[in-house]
Amino acid sequence: MIIDSTLSAIVTGGASGLGGATAALLAGHGVKVTIVDLNEEAGNAHAAAIGGVFAKANVADEASVGAALDIAEAAHGVTRILVNCAGVAPAIKTVGKENVPHPLDAFRRTIEVNLIGTFNIITQFAARLAAAGPIGEERGVIVNTASVAAYDGQIGQAAYASSKGGVVGMTLPVARDLAQHKIRVVTIAPGIFLTPMLMGLPQAAQDSLGLQVPHPSRLGKPEEYAQMVEAIIANPMLNGETIRLDGAIRMAPR
Numbered sequence: 001m002i003i004d005s006t007l008s009a010i011v012t013g014g015a016s017g018l019g020g021a022t023a024a025l026l027a028g029h030g031v032k033v034t035i036v037d038l039n040e041e042a043g044n045a046h047a048a049a050i051g052g053v054f055a056k057a058n059v060a061d062e063a064s065v066g067a068a069l070d071i072a073e074a075a076h077g078v079t080r081i082l083v084n085c086a087g088v089a090p091a092i093k094t095v096g097k098e099n100v101p102h103p104l105d106a107f108r109r110t111i112e113v114n115l116i117g118t119f120n121i122i123t124q125f126a127a128r129l130a131a132a133g134p135i136g137e138e139r140g141v142i143v144n145t146a147s148v149a150a151y152d153g154q155i156g157q158a159a160y161a162s163s164k165g166g167v168v169g170m171t172l173p174v175a176r177d178l179a180q181h182k183i184r185v186v187t188i189a190p191g192i193f194l195t196p197m198l199m200g201l202p203q204a205a206q207d208s209l210g211l212q213v214p215h216p217s218r219l220g221k222p223e224e225y226a227q228m229v230e231a232i233i234a235n236p237m238l239n240g241e242t243i244r245l246d247g248a249i250r251m252a253p254r
């Protein structure tokens with residue numbers, strides 16, 4: 001699919017971080033972008049900066065997502081690209097201090113946002129896109145965000161790794177489901193990237209994390225994630241796959 005001003009895109013979690021960089025890159029190609037996020041202030045500011053629109057939504061809520069899709073469609077017409085970057089990343093051990101069990105509500109919320117939220121917007125987005133005419137040999141592209149934690153979950157990442165493992169696991173069957181509608185589905189599993197959460201760490205801690213990456217020995221840049229999204233959109237044979245974007249890192253237990 002040629003990335004140009006004829007296309008429209010939705011980026012969840014697009015107010016900052018990986019989603020923010022992706023929204024900016026797509027807008028730089030002339031794509032009409034709708035940022036979907038819970039952070040209204042940051043979302044509106046970034047949308048204004050890139051010439052897009054903002055829709056506040058909880059990705060795990062059906063009605064909220066439906067309303068956001070309505071906003072995107074009203075502003076930009078048929079949306080051909082969906083990039084799912086919205087997510088949460090708690091750090092809680094299965095059994096904590098003084099033998100306290102992992103709070104079930106924290107585990108449930110992680111699954112609801114990262115896994116159910118991703119599937120929720122996929123289904124609603126794809127149902128609308130299926131009614132539109134194709135562009136050449138495809139109708140559109142969905143890019144999900146998993147994590148290397150899906151494969152190398154660390155101590156304290158039981159909930160997070162489970163949610164991201166679910167995103168990896170559903171990639172192929174959803175791609176097969178949507179093949180009849182000519183909609184591709186690809187997932188990116190990033191390693192350690194310089195997101196707002198990591199930017200809050202001391203520089204020494206950031207440098208230490210970067211040195212764990214074999215090559216290049218640094219934290220990934222959100223723009224590099226965005227470049228992978230760009231490559232996926234442009235290559236019609238990329239479908240049903242999860243791509244590790246991690247500098248060859250394999251995470252240690254802690």
